Amino acid sequence: MGDAHDSSRGRDDKAKGGGWKREEAGEGVARGQPRDASRATHKDGDTDSPPLPSAALSCRFAECCREEQRLNASALKLELEEKLFGQHLATEVILKALTGFKNNKNPKKPLTLSLHGWAGTGKNFVSQIVAENLHSKGLKSNFVHLFVSTLHFPHEQHIKLYQDQLQGWIRGNVSACASSVFIFDEMDKLHPGVIDAIKPFLDYYEQVDGVSYRKAIFMFLSNAGGDLITKTALDFWRAGRKREDIQLKDLEPVLSVGVFNNKHSGLWRSGLIDRNLIDYFIPFLPLEYRHVKMCVRAEMRARGSAVDEDIVTRVAEEMTFFPKGEKIYSDKGCKTVQSRLDFH
Numbered sequence: 001m002g003d004a005h006d007s008s009r010g011r012d013d014k015a016k017g018g019g020w021k022r023e024e025a026g027e028g029v030a031r032g033q034p035r036d037a038s039r040a041t042h043k044d045g046d047t048d049s050p051p052l053p054s055a056a057l058s059c060r061f062a063e064c065c066r067e068e069q070r071l072n073a074s075a076l077k078l079e080l081e082e083k084l085f086g087q088h089l090a091t092e093v094i095l096k097a098l099t100g101f102k103n104n105k106n107p108k109k110p111l112t113l114s115l116h117g118w119a120g121t122g123k124n125f126v127s128q129i130v131a132e133n134l135h136s137k138g139l140k141s142n143f144v145h146l147f148v149s150t151l152h153f154p155h156e157q158h159i160k161l162y163q164d165q166l167q168g169w170i171r172g173n174v175s176a177c178a179s180s181v182f183i184f185d186e187m188d189k190l191h192p193g194v195i196d197a198i199k200p201f202l203d204y205y206e207q208v209d210g211v212s213y214r215k216a217i218f219m220f221l222s223n224a225g226g227d228l229i230t231k232t233a234l235d236f237w238r239a240g241r242k243r244e245d246i247q248l249k250d251l252e253p254v255l256s257v258g259v260f261n262n263k264h265s266g267l268w269r270s271g272l273i274d275r276n277l278i279d280y281f282i283p284f285l286p287l288e289y290r291h292v293k294m295c296v297r298a299e300m301r302a303r304g305s306a307v308d309e310d311i312v313t314r315v316a317e318e319m320t321f322f323p324k325g326e327k328i329y330s331d332k333g334c335k336t337v338q339s340r341l342d343f344h
């Protein structure tokens with residue numbers, strides 16, 4: 001399972017990269033207005049009706065919240081199919097969920113996706129792709145907010161404070177941009193109950209205190225349920241069935257019940273599950289040797305190097321695989337591929 005150390009590199013980068021706007025939002029919220037709004041972020045609204053020339057001009061210099069912007073579903077599909085390896089269920093569900101949600105002019109609630117799986121299987125990677133397809137600056141956008149449990153909600157004794165802050169940050173940021181995206185990483189390390197503070201925002205209310213949350217998107221990322229997913233994947237493998245034959249119905253119900261009953265899931269006995277406020281539980285399957293190789297090749301290409309199959313094999317063979325007997329799945333997924341490649 002992923003631990004904070006394993007993932008610190010990527011997360012630090014993301015936090016520094018501006019995905020997290022805790023202080024800014026926090027300050028703003030204290031004054032009833034998040035920094036994002038005070039920076040006069042322009043809402044140019046419906047792309048069907050082009051923004052006024054002056055607004056269009058200002059959008060060149062400041063990021064605009066394009067609430068009604070359509071999702072380019074084929075671009076997202078292509079990107080997921082090309083870049084995300086071994087995750088046929090995640091690719092399918094994310095695509096369907098986002099397309100349906102963004103095509104609906106009057107969603108009845110915000111979209112909530114709960115991504116589950118072993119370390120290094122692509123949950124953060126996917127949220128980055130999703131963020132970029134919704135707001136072009138991705139994690140650096142003023143409208144995409146990344147919360148990391150161990151970084152931003154570390155102390156159990158401050159649960160009440162975190163709940164108040166969360167409500168304030170989310171209210172402030174959604175007031176500034178209705179189509180804000182909130183990503184909660186390390187849900188399994190979140191103290192039980194913290195997340196329930198945002199339950200009213202995820203529910204079917206038209207407005208809460210004058211703010212509508214219906215166009216926002218919430219993504220929860222968690223290692224919880226990784227064991228259940230692996231068990232199912234292994235059962236298929238041992239029965240000689242193809243990994244691609246695993247269907248959402250084989251995993252989603254097990255996952256929602258498993259996470260609800262798991263004290264260390266961040267969603268333990270959570271009202272979000274109880275009230276059916278999570279739209280999709282999305283399983284990320286453990287990655288096999290061949291997927292690790294694909295990750296190495298992708299990383300080489302990203303670095304502008306020619307793909308050297310000898311190095312690909314060496315890096316993949318340095319990874320450790322489980323279960324002990326069969327050694328099928330990489331225990332860190334593709335997570336350490338980048339750093340290992342540095343040695344070759």
Ligand SMILES: Nc1ncnc2c1ncn2[C@@H]1O[C@H](COP(=O)(O)OP(=O)(O)OP(=O)(O)O)[C@@H](O)[C@H]1O
Pocket residue numbers: 001002003006007010083084085086087117118119120121122123124125126222223287295333334335
């Ligand atoms: N399925 C995948 N397809 C392509 N690349 C992947 C995949 N999984 C992981 N990677 C690569 O490995 C890196 C680390 O993965 P990522 O941070 O998304 O894992 P994670 O599932 O979020 O792990 P954790 O649960 O530990 O946070 C990604 O940035 C990406 O380069």
